[in-house]
Amino acid sequence: MQKLHAQKINTLTGHRDCVYSLEKGISDYHFFSAGGDGIVAIWDLQKPEIGKLVAQIPHSVYALLCIPQYQALIIAQNTQGLHWIDVEKMREKKTLKTTSNAIFDLKYYQNSLLAANADGSVQIIDIENWHIQHTFLDSVLSARSLALHPDNKHLAVGYSDYHIRVFDIKSKKRLYEWKAHKNSVFSLMYTPCGKYLISGGRDAHLKVWNVTQNYILTEDIPAHLFAINHIVSSPCGKYFATGSMDKSIKIWDSQNFKLLKVIDKARYAGHDTSINKLLWHKATQWLLSGSDDKTINIWQIENIS
Numbered sequence: 661m662q663k664l665h666a667q668k669i670n671t672l673t674g675h676r677d678c679v680y681s682l683e684k685g686i687s688d689y690h691f692f693s694a695g696g697d698g699i700v701a702i703w704d705l706q707k708p709e710i711g712k713l714v715a716q717i718p719h720s721v722y723a724l725l726c727i728p729q730y731q732a733l734i735i736a737q738n739t740q741g742l743h744w745i746d747v748e749k750m751r752e753k754k755t756l757k758t759t760s761n762a763i764f765d766l767k768y769y770q771n772s773l774l775a776a777n778a779d780g781s782v783q784i785i786d787i788e789n790w791h792i793q794h795t796f797l798d799s800v801l802s803a804r805s806l807a808l809h810p811d812n813k814h815l816a817v818g819y820s821d822y823h824i825r826v827f828d829i830k831s832k833k834r835l836y837e838w839k840a841h842k843n844s845v846f847s848l849m850y851t852p853c854g855k856y857l858i859s860g861g862r863d864a865h866l867k868v869w870n871v872t873q874n875y876i877l878t879e880d881i882p883a884h885l886f887a888i889n890h891i892v893s894s895p896c897g898k899y900f901a902t903g904s905m906d907k908s909i910k911i912w913d914s915q916n917f918k919l920l921k922v923i924d925k926a927r928y929a930g931h932d933t934s935i936n937k938l939l940w941h942k943a944t945q946w947l948l949s950g951s952d953d954k955t956i957n958i959w960q961i962e963n964i965s
Contacts, residue, residue: 664899664911664921665962666928669946672956674711675699679950680936683724683733686747688943692733693956694721700735700745705944708958715745715752725766725773730787734773736763742775742785756790758783765806769829774815776803782817794832798825807848807857809871816857818845824859826875836875841865847890851914852897860888860902868917879917883910892938894945899961901947903935909949911961923959931957 677696685691685702694700698717704710715735723736726747735743741757761778768774772793773785780799783792796817805818808829815829824845826836841861849858850871856878857869866883869875886905893900899920902910907930911921924930933952940947947959 665964667960669958675954678952680722681724682937682939696720723766738762764804767806778802805848810854818848820844849891860891862887890938895942903938905934
């Protein structure tokens with residue numbers, strides 16, 4: 661069995677409320693953060709103690725999306741829609757009123773933006789023309805999480821009605837629909853190989869669905885004590901991490917779904933409260949975690965087996 665070593669590299673402060681979103685930057689060593697205070701900040705991992713203000717939004721921000729080819733940072737402002745920030749000039753380029761509700765997740769797909777909204781809709785927004793191209797409306801309860809299959813054929817959506825729905829992203833047809841958890845589906849992730857869809861719910865269970873066998877349930881793991889808020893893959897694809905309301909981060913083997921490491925307050929001086937968002941940074945291989953305690957922790961995860 662693999663043995664992993666975890667070490668906290670740094671704790672970043674500056675947010676005045678819960679940290680809800682972490683997103684990669686344009687350059688290798690930058691990343692963005694946002695949260696309940698409406699502050700959107702950019703950080704340099706080569707000198708991470710110094711964060712810079714990108715934008716101050718009147719409402720909380722649950723989702724960010726950086727699109728390097730457009731030099732764009734998309735900010736999802738709850739109740740107000742989307743803000744396009746020109747990253748090079750660090751100023752707002754344009755806005756789009758897409759919804760009067762919260763926006764929980766954003767993804768990029770072939771010159772389009774995908775947005776999961778609290779009214780149950782999932783919108784496809786044409787980036788070039790900056791307008792809503794299509795809307796999936798398959799639930800009256802919140803669309804909480806989005807995942808794109810590596811071959812860009814399937815879009816999986818997790819909902820607050822406990823269901824996962826999978827759509828053909830090109831034809832816009834719904835392909836699969838099933839009750840996946842006993843409560844809201846907060847996070848979804850396809851494994852890099854594309855064979856499995858992993859889901860995390862408010863019921864604290866981690867579930868693995870076999871894509872090649874019509875999304876049949878492969879694993880049902882009582883992974884945390886409280887809600888699983890986010891799932892993220894390591895850059896190498898060998899591991900994935902889960903962040904939970906129980907204040908812990910857990911590292912898992914992507915092939916056999918076995919637990920490899922638990923990072924918490926007692927053992928690693930981790931977060932005091934719920935962990936809302938994770939970002940496994942590609943250039944540094946560091947794992948970043950954002951929490952209700954208003955901080956961002958930076959973790960180094962190494963294989964010592």
